[in-house]
Amino acid sequence: MLRNLFRRVTDLLSGPGEATDELFEELEEVLIASDVSARVSALLVERLRAAAREGRVRTAEGVRDVLRSQIAEILSRHTAPLAVSSPAPPLLYLMVGVNGTGKTTTIAKLGARFQREGRKALLAAGDTFRAAAIEQLELWAERLGAEFVAHQPGGDPAAVIFDAIGAARARGCEVVIADTAGRLHTKRNLMEELGKIARVVQRELGRPADESLLVVDATTGQNALTQAQQFHAAIGLTGVVVTKLDGTAKGGMVITIAEEERLPIKLIGVGEGMEDLEDFDPAGFAAALVP
Ligand SMILES: Nc1nc2c(ncn2[C@@H]2O[C@H](COP(=O)(O)OP(=O)(O)O)[C@@H](O)[C@H]2O)c(=O)[nH]1
Ligand SMILES: [Mg+2]
Incomplete structure (x- = not known):
């Protein structure tokens, strides 16, 4: 059901490429083109660059893994369950x-x-x-x-x-x-x-x-x-x-x-x-x- 959402992002981060400056620049553009706000795109890419500087990621595939966990972290920060019962109906x-x-x-x-x-x-x-x-x-x-x-x-x-x-x-x-x-x-x-x-x-x-x-x-x-x-x-x-x-x-x-x-x-x-x-x-x- 949720296929192809981030197609351009995942295409960019597939294959054997290295985590270069050019890759990060392109990633930022592709994130924005995929409806991530400019501010949040910059934030995500800045964290990925830091991970690369610290040697935690070296390849495009590695960037992809870190990006996925960063997104999961953002998405889980403000969760709240749907109210399904009330103190007094309805x-x-x-x-x-x-x-x-x-x-x-x-x-x-x-x-x-x-x-x-x-x-x-x-x-x-x-x-x-x-x-x-x-x-x-x-x-x-x-x-x-x-x-x-x-x-x-x-x-x-x-x-x-x-x-x-x-x-x-x-x-x-x-x-x-x-x-x-x-x-x-x-x-x-x-x-x-x-x-x-x-x-x-x-x-x-x-x-x-x-x-x-x-x-x-x-x-x-x-x-x-x-x-x-x-x-x-x-x-x-x-x-x-x-x-x-x-x-x-x-x-x-x-x-x-x-x-x-x-x-x-x-x-x-x-x-x-x-x-x-x-x-x-x-x-x-x-x-x-x-x-
Ligand atoms: N593909 C798809 N279409 C949806 C979805 N939700 C609503 N629609 C369609 O969007 C159109 C507008 O929906 P409607 O409920 O009338 O919108 P409203 O004006 O906000 O009440 C309808 O043709 C719905 O079938 C969805 O999750 N996926
Ligand atoms: Mg309506």
Whole structure:
């Protein structure tokens, strides 16, 4: 599933080459081209150069091994497990992110996961901005046999979440997974709307959402970093879901988010099917990047 992510990096570090200055220069460029931020690319290469100076690596293959463990170290520094139980039900997941990143699909995958475990899920149509978004989520709820709460298009998303929490309690649902809009007339509106949702959750549950997960599309590269910064500032994210790692993604964005934002990556999307959602495994991901 996660093949070819760091293709250019691994190609460069394959074969019998020596760990020369030219190799490190080229590696830095290729890391940047693979969506690792310039700062993190420089940091990684600087550590590799130090390892070479100290005689700890001599060959391209050696660089590859050290790079893999450095990446694993960065990725495991800010991990946190996905909250799967709550002190007082319902467990509440708030899914945020710009349009098209895979929010609704990820909600369906998460709903499917809970339902498979025999835990009743309620999907809340907090993306009231587009009628199609409400219908798409309703269809998923029907397919999964999950509960569903929606208002009219254009309604107040915070009111949807309020009703969803009430409905979950009344219908004995263990988990509420709430969709939100990815685009409003202005970005300020969107962030204010998310703030209002967060206040309703706090008031109704007596705690923040158990997960406020940003969904980012791995194929959008460095854009994802800006999205993480903006959404984190607006609602305080508990983690990130990186989708579409099965496609043309280069993968470096995962390292960039972990290192620059210090946010735990909790889940990865590796396809469009309901089973194509995996818990994030730092060492496994590092090995997939640099096999
Ligand atoms: N290949 C692939 N496609 C995905 C993944 N997650 C979502 N998609 C697709 O991305 C598109 C947008 O997804 P959607 O959930 O509607 O995005 P939203 O606008 O954020 O709610 C759809 O065609 C999904 O099937 C993934 O992990 N891999
Ligand atoms: Mg959607």
